[in-house]
Amino acid sequence: MSLTDSAAADVAESASLASRRLATLSNPARNEALTALHLALDRNRDTILAANARDVEAATRAAESGNLNHSVLKRLDLSRPGKYDDMLEGILSVRDLADPVGKVTLRTLLDDGLTLERVSCPIGVLLIIFEARPEVIANIAALAIKSGNAAILKGGKESMESFVAIANVVSQALSGSQVPEGSIQLVKTRDAVSSLLAQDSLIDLVIPRGSNDLVRFVKDNTKIPVLGHADGLCSAYVHSDASVDTAVKVVVDSKTDYPAACNSLESLLVHQDVLESVFPAIAKALLDKGVSLRCDEASRSALTRTLPEGQAAHVQAAVDSDYNTEFLDLVLAVKTVPSTNPPSSAVEAAVAHINAHSSKHTDIILTESKEAADLFMNGIDSAGVFWNASTRFADGMRFGFGTEVGISTNKIHSRGPVGLEGLTIYKYLIRGNGHRAGDYHDGDGGRKYTHTSLPISQ
Amino acid sequence: MSLTDSAAADVAESASLASRRLATLSNPARNEALTALHLALDRNRDTILAANARDVEAATRAAESGNLNHSVLKRLDLSRPGKYDDMLEGILSVRDLADPVGKVTLRTLLDDGLTLERVSCPIGVLLIIFEARPEVIANIAALAIKSGNAAILKGGKESMESFVAIANVVSQALSGSQVPEGSIQLVKTRDAVSSLLAQDSLIDLVIPRGSNDLVRFVKDNTKIPVLGHADGLCSAYVHSDASVDTAVKVVVDSKTDYPAACNSLESLLVHQDVLESVFPAIAKALLDKGVSLRCDEASRSALTRTLPEGQAAHVQAAVDSDYNTEFLDLVLAVKTVPSTNPPSSAVEAAVAHINAHSSKHTDIILTESKEAADLFMNGIDSAGVFWNASTRFADGMRFGFGTEVGISTNKIHSRGPVGLEGLTIYKYLIRGNGHRAGDYHDGDGGRKYTHTSLPISQ
Numbered sequence: 007m008s009l010t011d012s013a014a015a016d017v018a019e020s021a022s023l024a025s026r027r028l029a030t031l032s033n034p035a036r037n038e039a040l041t042a043l044h045l046a047l048d049r050n051r052d053t054i055l056a057a058n059a060r061d062v063e064a065a066t067r068a069a070e071s072g073n074l075n076h077s078v079l080k081r082l083d084l085s086r087p088g089k090y091d092d093m094l095e096g097i098l099s100v101r102d103l104a105d106p107v108g109k110v111t112l113r114t115l116l117d118d119g120l121t122l123e124r125v126s127c128p129i130g131v132l133l134i135i136f137e138a139r140p141e142v143i144a145n146i147a148a149l150a151i152k153s154g155n156a157a158i159l160k161g162g163k164e165s166m167e168s169f170v171a172i173a174n175v176v177s178q179a180l181s182g183s184q185v186p187e188g189s190i191q192l193v194k195t196r197d198a199v200s201s202l203l204a205q206d207s208l209i210d211l212v213i214p215r216g217s218n219d220l221v222r223f224v225k226d227n228t229k230i231p232v233l234g235h236a237d238g239l240c241s242a243y244v245h246s247d248a249s250v251d252t253a254v255k256v257v258v259d260s261k262t263d264y265p266a267a268c269n270s271l272e273s274l275l276v277h278q279d280v281l282e283s284v285f286p287a288i289a290k291a292l293l294d295k296g297v298s299l300r301c302d303e304a305s306r307s308a309l310t311r312t313l314p315e316g317q318a319a320h321v322q323a324a325v326d327s328d329y330n331t332e333f334l335d336l337v338l339a340v341k342t343v344p345s346t347n348p349p350s351s352a353v354e355a356a357v358a359h360i361n362a363h364s365s366k367h368t369d370i371i372l373t374e375s376k377e378a379a380d381l382f383m384n385g386i387d388s389a390g391v392f393w394n395a396s397t398r399f400a401d402g403m404r405f406g407f408g409t410e411v412g413i414s415t416n417k418i419h420s421r422g423p424v425g426l427e428g429l430t431i432y433k434y435l436i437r438g439n440g441h442r443a444g445d446y447h448d449g450d451g452g453r454k455y456t457h458t459s460l461p462i463s464q
Numbered sequence: 465m466s467l468t469d470s471a472a473a474d475v476a477e478s479a480s481l482a483s484r485r486l487a488t489l490s491n492p493a494r495n496e497a498l499t500a501l502h503l504a505l506d507r508n509r510d511t512i513l514a515a516n517a518r519d520v521e522a523a524t525r526a527a528e529s530g531n532l533n534h535s536v537l538k539r540l541d542l543s544r545p546g547k548y549d550d551m552l553e554g555i556l557s558v559r560d561l562a563d564p565v566g567k568v569t570l571r572t573l574l575d576d577g578l579t580l581e582r583v584s585c586p587i588g589v590l591l592i593i594f595e596a597r598p599e600v601i602a603n604i605a606a607l608a609i610k611s612g613n614a615a616i617l618k619g620g621k622e623s624m625e626s627f628v629a630i631a632n633v634v635s636q637a638l639s640g641s642q643v644p645e646g647s648i649q650l651v652k653t654r655d656a657v658s659s660l661l662a663q664d665s666l667i668d669l670v671i672p673r674g675s676n677d678l679v680r681f682v683k684d685n686t687k688i689p690v691l692g693h694a695d696g697l698c699s700a701y702v703h704s705d706a707s708v709d710t711a712v713k714v715v716v717d718s719k720t721d722y723p724a725a726c727n728s729l730e731s732l733l734v735h736q737d738v739l740e741s742v743f744p745a746i747a748k749a750l751l752d753k754g755v756s757l758r759c760d761e762a763s764r765s766a767l768t769r770t771l772p773e774g775q776a777a778h779v780q781a782a783v784d785s786d787y788n789t790e791f792l793d794l795v796l797a798v799k800t801v802p803s804t805n806p807p808s809s810a811v812e813a814a815v816a817h818i819n820a821h822s823s824k825h826t827d828i829i830l831t832e833s834k835e836a837a838d839l840f841m842n843g844i845d846s847a848g849v850f851w852n853a854s855t856r857f858a859d860g861m862r863f864g865f866g867t868e869v870g871i872s873t874n875k876i877h878s879r880g881p882v883g884l885e886g887l888t889i890y891k892y893l894i895r896g897n898g899h900r901a902g903d904y905h906d907g908d909g910g911r912k913y914t915h916t917s918l919p920i921s922q
Contacts, residue, residue, distance in 0.1 A: 026819055030842045114864050120853060122863055129875050130845065210875040231689065231876050252898035259900035361484055383893050384488045387588065395578060395896030404901065405580055405892070406572050406915035417587050417668040418689050419877040422892045434863070434880045435841050438853030440710035442717035443862065457864035 014201030024188035046179035057171035128154035137216035238268025389422035472659030482646035497641035504637035515629035586612035595674035696726025847880035
């Protein structure tokens with residue numbers, strides 16, 4: 007399908023219409039569609055894997071000639087052990103989650119016979135733009151159907167064969183269900199993106215799944231709200247009373263568990279008082295794992311004094327831009343926080359540095375003091391603020407959300423790992439019996455609102 | 465203050481810094497600032513009213529020479545009976561509302577000694593752009609301080625003298641409180657708006673308070689999320705089994721209680737079966753109140769047959785654009801919904817028309833059937849969907865929210881009347897004891913997440 011602006015409008019228009027009917031489907035009807043989707047993807051495994059193998063072959067050639075990043079190749083390959091089964095399993099776990107639609111979150115008696123309810127409902131039409139990972143199609147289709155949202159999916163060129171194969175299976179599976187046609191639409195051509203991003207009157211939310219560049223491009227080119235994060239610049243602050251053991255464990259895990267992830271550590275702030283005690287232990291453990299350290303003068307000279315000469319030689323001087331860099335690699339920027347009196351001022355200085363440099367994703371403090379931890383957790387303006395725990399816990403599965411649409415660094419709607427709940431909004435329902443607002447005006451001998459909270463469950 | 469882009473950046477930057485400290489203030493400290501604000505505005509009543517009188521005088525001249533709408537004049541005048549006292553009273557009611565910050569909405573035990581909490585927190589920096597109403601300054605300053613958000617307020621030229629006078633009192637009152645300097649900033653010049661709207665990295669939410677044109681201008685000229693509605697095109701559907709008495713009461717109130725309000729009725733859909741029974745009673749009551757009806761052919765000819773000739777003469781033929789028009793006046797568009805078998809299909813037709821034409825603000829159904837009401841309330845994609853109750857109930861005070869920032873027709877974050885809760889977001893806090901994500905990986909003999917829900921109140 008080649009998309010002009012008017013074709014993009016058609017796609018968005020039919021998704022919008024479908025979304026209205028999809029929003030009224032019962033949870034069992036939505037679940038049945040997911041069961042059918044699971045079955046169809048299981049039955050068509052060979053066809054889909056054959057198509058995926060053609061994508062992988064083309065990508066391998068591109069990678070060999072230097073035209074494609076090897077990490078893309080890895081993300082593309084659906085035949086890696088467990089990957090296809092995980093994709094199938096994911097559909098069933100989404101199906102088995104609690105229904106996010108129709109939850110009453112407020113119930114108020116406004117007056118005799120006049121009740122107000124706030125009820126969760128789907129947002130409407132989602133646009134998902136992704137790059138290499140073909141399993142995102144199944145994943146997002148499941149999330150959209152479960153939450154009653156229509157979805158337009160736009161894949162990248164590397165995964166085109168897989169995309170077409172999966173798209174056919176998805177369409178066929180859903181055509182036998184109550185999910186209305188047009189609810190899940192798959193758009194293939196490259197030039198479609200800007201036409202789709204222009205449909206702000208019909209598309210309610212864009213979710214880019216891919217590189218920081220993709221997210222930034224989407225954010226810069228649409229009026230539709232975007233759910234996601236362009237950067238994951240996470241920081242850790244080691245306070246003057248940090249436990250050596252805890253600090254070493256948490257910092258090493260944050261930096262090295264999966265350095266390419268958005269929730270891995272990029273900046274380390276160290277209190278001046280522990281530059282020659284806790285910090286060398288952390289530095290040694292990181293250097294042993296192959297991490298390069300980019301240190302300010304105080305932290306670097308502390309390492310020169312405390313580490314064996316051979317190791318200290320691997321420590322580089324930091325430049326200012328290191329504190330604004332998401333390395334996504336085994337590199338860590340280190341900065342010293344000067345001693346202060348009272349000691350709480352050092353926490354405030356760390357908070358100020360992090361608020362100015364972090365991407366509001368996840369930041370952590372290492373301290374044995376509840377007071378310092380509270381000050382830090384209260385002051386940091388990020389989606390996640392952790393005390394003596396790894397930045398790597400910032401994840402929907404780890405949070406117990408069952409699945410995750412993405413991690414948001416937005417300041418409105420949804421923040422941090424976003425599960426099904428982030429794909430819903432609410433509406434206000436009033437049930438009356440001929441009630442007029444005019445009867446409640448002041449001074450007209452009018453009626454009074456009772457505004458009594460009613461129990462949420464009827 | 466004349467605002468260049470760099471000056472706008474300075475305003476936004478200092479607001480952002482202030483917001484971080486404001487976010488950590490206790491509820492009592494925020495409440496004390498509101499008490500001080502109330503006292504100062506009470507003490508300086510004469511000065512402020514004198515300044516306001518100068519605005520009103522200038523506006524009266526402008527209105528007399530045809531350069532200003534009379535409704536602006538009315539909105540501008542702070543000396544109207546009760547208005548100043550209402551403004552003062554509003555500050556105290558906001559103060560006395562429950563603290564919207566620090567509410568725990570999720571608590572999960574991830575593993576032994578590892579707990580996750582979701583806690584409400586301020587959004588950050590709000591930009592409020594308003595036109596004539598000078599009391600908005602006090603209102604919004606109170607809401608911002610109570611919710612821990614910094615606010616940049618930009619007033620219109622008609623209220624300039626009032627604005628300066630109130631701004632001085634606000635600044636002085638807050639300077640004696642713990643609210644940090646820069647938390648509430650007031651910007652006066654006209655050309656500042658586009659410079660401020662460009663500060664999307666520092667300002668988190670824009671709230672335009674004024675005409676539809678203002679809201680549309682703001683939405684079209686910023687990447688910052690906008691909370692508000694450009695249009696309030698509300699509809700009512702009279703089903704085949706509607707009670708005459710209920711329908712007349714509710715439709716007349718919806719249309720005539722305050723026709724210039726965004727929650728007043730603009731379109732009426734009538735089931736074909738009641739064109740000569742319920743509808744003429746509604747039409748007569750509306751015509752008696754001076755409402756002009758713009759009817760499609762079926763509804764018009766029904767009135768010709770049933771109403772006295774003199775009254776029927778006031779009924780005009782509708783044109784297509786009437787069903788997309790927010791009249792904000794004593795005008796109502798009327799459309800017939802054909803009879804269907806089953807009758808539920810007529811409800812679906814009404815829902816489809818409304819979803820295609822309404823502005824997703826508030827729509828209502830008049831019916832005695834719970835089944836029809838449920839179908840309608842489920843299918844309509846609007847912030848408010850009411851059954852046998854007036855559209856005019858769509859209002860934060862009436863909903864029992866104590867106060868209202870505005871009414872949102874957005875599909876994300878906040879929808880419908882927005883109270884203090886709409887000015888908050890949340891963050892995720894994890895408290896651990898040296899926990900590493902790497903210990904939980906599959907197949908490493910790893911630990912398992914418990915994901916046990918904990919009680920919200922500790």
